[in-house]
Amino acid sequence: MSRIESKDLTRMAVLARLALGEDEISSMTRDLEQILGYVATLEGLDTEGVPPTAQGFELATPLRADVPETPIDPELAVANAPARQGTAFLVPKVLEEEG
Amino acid sequence: MASELDRYEIVIGLEVHTHLKTASKLFSPAPVLYGEEPNHSVHAIDLALPGVLPVLNERVVELAIRLGLAIHGTVNPRSVFARKNYFYPDLPKGYQISQFEDPVVSGGWLEIEVNGKGEGKSASVGNAKTSMRRIGITRAHLEEDAGKSIHDVAIAGRDDSCIDLNRAGVPLLEIVSEPDLRSAQEATAYLRELRAILRYIGVSDADMEKGQFRCDANVSIRPHGSQELGTRTEVKNLNSFSNVEDAIEAEALRQRELIADGGEVVQATMGFDPVRRRTSVQRLKENSDDYRYFPDPDLIPLRIDPAQIEAVRAELPELPGDKRARFESELGLSGYDAGVLTANRGLADFFEQTAKACSAPKAAANWMTRDLLRELKERDVELSEMAITPHILASMIRLIEEGRLTSRNAAQLFPILVSEGGDPEALMIARGLEAVSDSGTIDGFVDAVIAGHSDVVEQIRGGDDKPLNFLMGQVMKASQGKADPGQVRQKLIDKIRG
Numbered sequence: 001m002s003r004i005e006s007k008d009l010t011r012m013a014v015l016a017r018l019a020l021g022e023d024e025i026s027s028m029t030r031d032l033e034q035i036l037g038y039v040a041t042l043e044g045l046d047t048e049g050v051p052p053t054a055q056g057f058e059l060a061t062p063l064r065a066d067v068p069e070t071p072i073d074p075e076l077a078v079a080n081a082p083a084r085q086g087t088a089f090l091v092p093k094v095l096e097e098e099g
Numbered sequence: 100m101a102s103e104l105d106r107y108e109i110v111i112g113l114e115v116h117t118h119l120k121t122a123s124k125l126f127s128p129a130p131v132l133y134g135e136e137p138n139h140s141v142h143a144i145d146l147a148l149p150g151v152l153p154v155l156n157e158r159v160v161e162l163a164i165r166l167g168l169a170i171h172g173t174v175n176p177r178s179v180f181a182r183k184n185y186f187y188p189d190l191p192k193g194y195q196i197s198q199f200e201d202p203v204v205s206g207g208w209l210e211i212e213v214n215g216k217g218e219g220k221s222a223s224v225g226n227a228k229t230s231m232r233r234i235g236i237t238r239a240h241l242e243e244d245a246g247k248s249i250h251d252v253a254i255a256g257r258d259d260s261c262i263d264l265n266r267a268g269v270p271l272l273e274i275v276s277e278p279d280l281r282s283a284q285e286a287t288a289y290l291r292e293l294r295a296i297l298r299y300i301g302v303s304d305a306d307m308e309k310g311q312f313r314c315d316a317n318v319s320i321r322p323h324g325s326q327e328l329g330t331r332t333e334v335k336n337l338n339s340f341s342n343v344e345d346a347i348e349a350e351a352l353r354q355r356e357l358i359a360d361g362g363e364v365v366q367a368t369m370g371f372d373p374v375r376r377r378t379s380v381q382r383l384k385e386n387s388d389d390y391r392y393f394p395d396p397d398l399i400p401l402r403i404d405p406a407q408i409e410a411v412r413a414e415l416p417e418l419p420g421d422k423r424a425r426f427e428s429e430l431g432l433s434g435y436d437a438g439v440l441t442a443n444r445g446l447a448d449f450f451e452q453t454a455k456a457c458s459a460p461k462a463a464a465n466w467m468t469r470d471l472l473r474e475l476k477e478r479d480v481e482l483s484e485m486a487i488t489p490h491i492l493a494s495m496i497r498l499i500e501e502g503r504l505t506s507r508n509a510a511q512l513f514p515i516l517v518s519e520g521g522d523p524e525a526l527m528i529a530r531g532l533e534a535v536s537d538s539g540t541i542d543g544f545v546d547a548v549i550a551g552h553s554d555v556v557e558q559i560r561g562g563d564d565k566p567l568n569f570l571m572g573q574v575m576k577a578s579q580g581k582a583d584p585g586q587v588r589q590k591l592i593d594k595i596r597g
Contacts, residue, residue: 055396064156065157066158068131069142071141072141077146089188093258
């Protein structure tokens with residue numbers, strides 16, 4: 001039984017902005033199939049009545065006081081950028097609005 | 100054609116993004132500042148540098164609770180931060196921290212005033228019957244704002260865009276309404292009410308020009324009487340009330356014409372061109388957005404103690420809707436005056452203190468809605484920038500009520516009191532504007548005017564009351580506006596008819 005097909009992988013590659021070749025897609029589909037098969041062991045567990053959680057332990061939400069700190073030096077902020085304009089990052093023009 | 104188009108009603112739901120009034124960002128301690136140079140208020144967390152961890156700002160939690168209570172919603176004891184994954188240069192993490200399945204606030208409503216059936220652009224506002232309509236709110240969730248992309252060729256050049264992350268990480272509440280709105284006017288009424296609430300409870304300054312209050316509109320149309328929703332489009336990034344109204348009308352018209360031509364509406368994200376007043380497709384949603392939301396492993400679910408909710412509730416100020424109703428029922432104001440005076444909390448507080456100090460709420464309302472607002476508008480200033488205080492306005496109104504100052508002369512003093520303040524009584528005396536209450540003096544003016552206009556007097560004796568106002572004007576002029584008009588009128592009638 002296959003848990004993942006090459007079209008799923010193609011779609012994920014698009015969402016992740018990855019350009020994958022045909023051979024990469026087929027090898028990665030195989031790899032992912034194995035990973036999913038390994039994780040599928042968990043499906044054997046009885047989770048009836050166990051609420052879904054993304055956290056392994058329950059703590060109180062850590063909070064911080066609303067006190068601003070000195071921001072990072074703008075020169076330092078853009079120091080590693082491939083291109084800059086003043087203290088702004090410079091990136092190749094993006095036209096389509098997303099998000 | 101027109102009747103064909105009128106078969107449809109507009110269905111609107113609004114998504115509002117409002118900046119929360121905090122000193123620091125949602126998950127980073129960088130200060131929230133407006134108008135700074137690029138990247139001058141960022142922290143390593145906002146830059147998504149390796150190894151950083153977000154920590155939630157406690158003030159944000161309090162503000163979210165306030166909003167939840169103010170819109171009669173449920174503040175959830177447990178809510179979850181999720182990652183919304185997409186790629187854009189002004190989002191350095193590659194995901195936005197938002198809330199998805201478990202928002203901080205679920206359900207709620209606010210009430211808007213609608214006239215008639217809420218159709219037609221501001222048709223007969225003056226005498227239209229108004230009623231309150233309840234608009235459902237689906238949810239409100241916390242999320243961080245993205246940075247700003249500057250595409251301006253003059254700044255970024257032809258081939259590049261500038262990225263400024265000062266705004267990245269600024270706390271937002273996204274407030275999503277039910278598709279309960281039925282006209283562009285109702286949509287702006289909802290936005291105004293929501294903005295008034297946000298400002299009253301100190302959750303947001305909601306200044307649209309600063310981008311602190313932004314709106315996306317989901318618009319669809321359907322035949323009148325239909326219960327099903329039509330296919331909707333989303334008009335993005337509307338940044339003024341007039342843009343919201345124009346964009347909704349333009350989009351509804353586009354959809355009507357499309358259907359009238361035998362076409363059908365396709366789910367899409369629309370842009371609005373305010374100059375041409377047209378909407379156009381920006382992006383089709385055929386591949387429906389896939390943001391692959393999942394709970395953020397860096398953040399433990401937000402737990403809110405019921406005791407904290409109650410503590411916030413106890414501190415919540417009176418809301419604009421409640422205040423409006425109270426101004427009408429307890430102070431006898433018209434719906435219009437009550438609406439104007441509760442539009443912002445500063446104005447409402449000023450009014451209430453004035454009304455209390457002079458015991459004449461209607462007079463206070465009149466002076467504020469007409470004269471005070473006009474003065475502020477002409478000078479393009481805020482009330483708080485002016486020297487006038489509730490005490491000053493109340494003193495002036497008391498002088499009028501006592502008959503010591505005529506309304507006409509009060510109108511002369513008023514602009515001075517607004518900008519410079521001072522004691523109305525002293526100013527009135529210094530300028531020689533105190534009303535003449537001495538009966539003998541007024542008799543003198545009245546007798547002189549009667550003697551000088553015998554023809555008009557005969558006309559009135561003959562039963563024609565119309566010229567009476569002319570004679571009154573003459574007496575008022577002779578008294579330099581200092582005589583009480585009621586007293587003058589009575590004396591004229593007595594002397595002419597007597």
